[in-house]
Amino acid sequence: MTLGATTDDDRGPISVLIVDDDANWAQLAARLLNKTEWAFEVATTTDAVEALEAVRTDPPDCVVSDFRMPGLTGIEFLREVRQDHPDLPFIIVTSKGDESIASRAIAEGVTDYLPKGHDEDHGTLLATRIRNAVQQRRTRAELEASEARYRAVVENVQHAILILVDGRIQFVNSTATDLTGLSEAALVGAGLDAFVDPAELSAVERLLDGRGDENATRDLTVQTDDGDIRECEVERVDIRYGDTEAVMLVVTDVSERRRRRRALRRERDAKEAVREILLNHSTPDGLVEAFCRHVVSGAEYDFAWIGTEVGGTDPTVVAAAGAPESYLDAIGFTEANGDDGLLDDEPGVKAIVDGLNRPIVTHVADRPDGTDRNGAGSEIGTGTGYRTGDGRENSTGRGSQDRTGNAAGNGSGVQSGAGNGSGVQSGAGNGDPASRWRRHAGDHGFAVVATVPLRYNGIDYGVLAVYASSPDAFDSHRLRTLSEVGEAAAYALSVAEYRETLMTDEPILVTLRIGDDLPGLSALQAALGPGGRIEVDRAVSLSEERDRYFGTAIDADLDGMTTAADGLVEIAVDDDAGYPNVRFALDRPSLVCTVVEVGGEFRDATIAPEWIEVRVAFPPDRPTGELLDRLRVRFDDVSLVSQWREGSDARRRTTGNDPLERLTDKQLTAVETAHEMGFFEQPREHYAEDVAEALGVSRSTFGHHLRSAHETVYESLLEGFEGP
Secondary structure (H helix, E strand, C coil): CEEEECCCCCCCCEEEEEECCCHHHHHHHHHHHHCCCCCEEEEEECCHHHHHHHHHHCCCCEEEEECCCCCCCHHHHHHHHHHHCCCCCEEEEECCCCHHHHHHHHHCCCCEEEECCCCHHHHHHHHHHHHHHHHHHHHHHHHHHHHHHHHHHHHHCCCEEEEEECCEEEEECHHHHHHHCCCHHHHCCCCHHHCECHHHHHHHHHHHHCCCCCCEEEEEEEECCCCCEEEEEEEEEEEEECCEEEEEEEEEECHHHHHHHHHHHHHHHHHHHHHHHHHHCCCHHHHHHHHHHHHCCCCCCCEEEEEECCCCCCCEEEEEEECCCHHHHHCCCCHHHHHHCCCCCCHHHHHHHHCECCCEEEECCCCCCCCCCCCCHHHCCCCCCEECCCCCECCCCCCCECCCCCECCCCCCCCCCCCCCCCEECCCCCCHHHHHHHHHHHHCCCCEEEEEEEEECCEEEEEEEEEECCCCCCCHHHHHHHHHHHHHHHHHHHHHHHHHHCCCCCCEEEEEEECCCCCCHHHHHHHCCCCCEEEEEEEEECCCCEEEEEEEEECCCHHHHHCCCCCEEEEEEECCCCCCEEEEEEECCCHHHHHHHCCCEEEEEEECCCCEEEEEEECCCCCHHHHHHHHHHHCCCEEEEEEEECCCCCCCCCCCCCHHHHCCHHHHHHHHHHHHCCCCCCCCCCCHHHHHHHHCCCHHHHHHHHHHHHHHHHHHHHCCCCCC
């Protein structure tokens, strides 16, 4: 194989492989090509088999082959080349012109056919045929590559691209088919009326005709094939599509962007409205009424109410707004409901009774597609959203405590119906009683209800229930806004209640939960057994080093308790009275002395296997947060369960006329211990020796303290009494 070369032109030299068993003609043809004005790289060979291997290894830009060759003819050689290179320029030359040869060559896919020549004119003709064939192939390849790059760009942009010629669609990308819901076949050849809202069609057609206004943009409403309406922006760009003037429409779906913008505007307006509420209302009643009015002030929601549970009573509505308020009568908040009573599976009522950790959306009826869509998104999370009495989420919790510290029932912890576990409850009822509230809600035009906790700083202030006629009223953004309204309302209520505490002498009663392992008590907790607990209703100080606790054991392992001596002193269990009384002593620092050190008064406690709840009275002028911070210095795991202001039904009030205030600590301890042990009952549950032993003193010392206490109390009660 021999090689000759000339200078490259601007597009690069054209590589040519000349195949002819006549080596002289092959060399002549190479010299003639190199004499032309174009740049060629020419290789020659006399062996068709060798040439075929060269084409397979490093294909040239063009093959020039003789027709008649030993081994492989030109036609056979062409046939082999076309198997791997169907578009490679291939020119057949022959010393004798023959129409039958030309026909056979054309049938096999030859690029060109011409007779051999030996002068420069023939060299120029051969060079021209080679150059034209190669340029056409190069141009076609560049066009295909350009179209592939263009399509790759067009198909991967987030905009819908449509190219129109004379008002008819000639090209669409995949984003356009996704946006309209129509296939490429349905769009190509159609007009704009295939997807443009009829009300806007004439305006878009004017945009299409505005040739002098390049890059014009306007709003566009696209009606999808399944009936959805998408808000879009469309830009017109004048282009050439092939050899034809055309218009390219670039359509951007801005539905979500505009929805977020509207949602942010609503959120901003909502925050401003909340700020106005906080500025203009200072009492709890005024605040909750203002928040309810604010929630229904727009067009999204039809009805809202705020409810709570105070002092162990049934759920109570403290404010409502919107129409119709007769729904509250229907679900049992008034006597108008007749014998049905309060429907405790109604979402708002259930949220109050069971407690609520986060917003929950409940549909009144099944969705049209038979499923219950999570309209709240990632904001809702997983689980039922209801809270059990021990603060944990559970599908069958034992109830919860509100800020009154009272148990709130033993609800099931899940909404009736086929819930999907995502915080959105199904509309499928499970029997006639469970469907009554749904019938009432449907009768009042409600399709969905959202329940939102009013919770601030770990304290429950109630539940906000919001109702809407549209089943899609509560998307994630709106639900988040309602959650912020709930937090703001709870904060405002906390501030209002704190203001009221500054104007009263009534103490603040706080329920605390302690999860730490406490010396002595941890052994007792472990011995209670599953479900066991001790209700401690009194603690007295025995000395500067020790406190004694009195209580009642409930569902506890009594034998195990009496052996739980690690850290406990003088534990005793007495079930002679029909229920197990428990008393035990703890060395200080104990739970009671810690409460006293931070300014609190111990009221009672519940000891369970995994936690201890303590109810403490704090002065009304002391911020609860400050007291909690001081407790957390001693205990790592302290949480606030509830907080409320003690009312007239409080178990114990401290007044200036309290005769017990005049007793010494030892006298008060003797009286309290004797009372707890039934010393004053008839018949006595325990005698003086038992009480003295519990106090760690002699019988005579106990008698002395008790007589002194009697005298002091009688003197206080009879002070100023002149007799008949």
